[in-house]
Amino acid sequence: MVRYPRCHGSRHSARGNLGQTPQLFALEGVDLSGTLRTRVLLTPINPSQSEQIIMGILFEKRDHIAFVTIDNPERANVLDKKTSNELSEAWKDVWEDPDVRVAIITGTGDKHFCAGHDLKPRPDVTDEEREYLALKKVFWPLSGTVNGQQTGVDGRMGDHFPQIWKPIIGAVNGWAAGAGFYMLLSTTDIRIASAEHARFKFALLSNGWVGGGPGATLLGRQIRYADAMRILLTDEPFDAEEALRIGLINEVVPHADLMSRAEELATHIATLPPLAVRMMKEFQVRFRESPVDTAWQVQSLMNTLLIQTTADAEEGRRAFNEKRPPNFTGKLRKKGEPFPDLTPEEQERLDELYRSREY
Numbered sequence: 001m002v003r004y005p006r007c008h009g010s011r012h013s014a015r016g017n018l019g020q021t022p023q024l025f026a027l028e029g030v031d032l033s034g035t036l037r038t039r040v041l042l043t044p045i046n047p048s049q050s051e052q053i054i055m056g057i058l059f060e061k062r063d064h065i066a067f068v069t070i071d072n073p074e075r076a077n078v079l080d081k082k083t084s085n086e087l088s089e090a091w092k093d094v095w096e097d098p099d100v101r102v103a104i105i106t107g108t109g110d111k112h113f114c115a116g117h118d119l120k121p122r123p124d125v126t127d128e129e130r131e132y133l134a135l136k137k138v139f140w141p142l143s144g145t146v147n148g149q150q151t152g153v154d155g156r157m158g159d160h161f162p163q164i165w166k167p168i169i170g171a172v173n174g175w176a177a178g179a180g181f182y183m184l185l186s187t188t189d190i191r192i193a194s195a196e197h198a199r200f201k202f203a204l205l206s207n208g209w210v211g212g213g214p215g216a217t218l219l220g221r222q223i224r225y226a227d228a229m230r231i232l233l234t235d236e237p238f239d240a241e242e243a244l245r246i247g248l249i250n251e252v253v254p255h256a257d258l259m260s261r262a263e264e265l266a267t268h269i270a271t272l273p274p275l276a277v278r279m280m281k282e283f284q285v286r287f288r289e290s291p292v293d294t295a296w297q298v299q300s301l302m303n304t305l306l307i308q309t310t311a312d313a314e315e316g317r318r319a320f321n322e323k324r325p326p327n328f329t330g331k332l333r334k335k336g337e338p339f340p341d342l343t344p345e346e347q348e349r350l351d352e353l354y355r356s357r358e359y
Contacts, residue, residue: 056070058108065100065103065267066093066104067106068087068091068105068106069107069108070087077109077112077113077115079180080118085159087160091152091162094164095166102167103166103167103266104170104266105170113173113176115178146158147214162186163187165279166277167281168187170191171192171262172193173197174198175199177203179213181200190250191249192265193244193252194253194254196254198252206235271328273313273330274312274328275306275312276312279305309332312328
């Protein structure tokens with residue numbers, strides 16, 4: 001196992017799934033408040049190189065919660081290529097670690113949640129080359145991409161705007177602009193904003209674009225048409241109270257309470273049955289626009305699958321009957337023997353019970 005130095009000079013190994021992923025490594029350190037922080041790295045390091053290759057994400061896991069922080073405040077927490085790749089690896093870890101039940105994403109500081117993508121091309125790319133490659137992407141997209149994005153953890157939405165089947169809470173500490181805004185729409189489920197510092201701007205039409213990301217596609221599906229069109233067609237910024245009024249976010253809290261409120265919600269979600277939680281999110285995201293009868297059928301099938309194949313379904317029933325708090329583990333139930341053959345009398349009883357729906 002690769003080992004890394006803490007900032008105090010002692011040595012500490014990479015934790016959890018981070019240490020098991022060949023392309024992903026972790027450097028842990030204690031900040032001035034005494035909080036343990038984990039920076040996710042894409043390559044192994046030695047102590048003499050650590051300052052040069054640490055990138056823009058803080059990543060911490062504790063008590064079934066993953067904390068993802070975009071951490072390049074001197075550049076407005078923008079998603080440059082390295083930070084985007086690092087964020088993609090963090091989302092993979094959130095999804096693949098069974099101990100993580102919920103995640104919180106925020107930005108460092110009180111000015112920017114995320115101010116968008118860094119759109120600078122490589123310095124050696126000519127205007128003609130850029131124009132040619134942009135057109136080629138339309139007709140011959142690279143394998144393993146969706147609308148120009150690497151598939152990452154989500155083959156439908158790409159690695160910059162993934163929809164992970166675990167709850168994601170957005171703690172908006174400052175400006176959410178451009179891709180930062182779109183990430184809220186695509187990736188987060190519950191959104192809390194700082195009363196003093198949260199601001200929102202779509203940043204498309206004012207640049208002459210309708211956008212290559214999914215922002216415009218998602219906005220009209222999540223808030224009222226009139227509010228979405230005002231945001232899209234004026235491209236004017238707005239504050240947290242307006243975001244709350246139009247239903248873009250769930251809560252506005254004082255900045256000092258932002259992370260504690262996000263963690264309070266995450267802690268509660270982490271007590272719920274993790275398999276049922278992930279199925280509920282997947283159902284809502286994938287089937288909310290399906291015909292009612294189709295969506296209801298899928299919901300019923302999901303529910304039967306949970307009852308028949310998870311230990312938590314039985315634990316929830318037992319805890320309710322025994323009047324105690326449930327202990328949900330997320331464990332799967334082992335496949336058992338087939339039901340025995342029934343006598344005619346037993347079959348008749350089951351048929352009557354089935355028709356009564358009293359079971």
